[in-house]
Amino acid sequence: VQLQASGGGSVQAGDSLRLSCAASARPFDTYAMAWFRQAPGKERKFVAAISGPGRSTNYDVSVRGRFTISRDNAKNTLYLDLNTLASWDTAVYYCAAVQQPLLSPLESDYEYWGRGTQVTVSS
Secondary structure (H helix, E strand, O other), X not given: OOEEEEOOEEXXXXXXXXXXXXXXXXXXXXXXXXXEEEOOOOOEEEEEEEOOOOOOEEEOOOXXXXXXXXEEXXXXXXXXXXXXXXXXXXXXXXXXXXXXXXXXXXXXXXXXXXXXXXXXXXX
16 A cells, blocks of 8 residues: 655645645555654654544544544545644644554554655744
8 A cells, every 4th residue: 555645835824735645545445544743853643533434533632623634535535634734733744544444543553654745834
């Protein structure tokens, strides 16, 4: 399974971005998907997860209400909408997948990882 994240960039505080993750996983709707992020000098942390059918989601408290995870199973693509960005959202964002019905915040529960896309927020 290959995952390719894209959509990162440099923005100002308060701006929005949409990240995408194209997946080769088939059938895509059997894979739970997640976003993690790693800020400079810090450990990688959970952001959000979504079930295979897309009906259930899980968010870290730090992004709840600002970020939205979604997926288009017809396009084999995962999304993360980032709104009201702040400087502390600066990080490399990674998408991850596992062929199980999970909404786990644990890195160890995910089997496949993309290479990440950089998001830089200037205040």
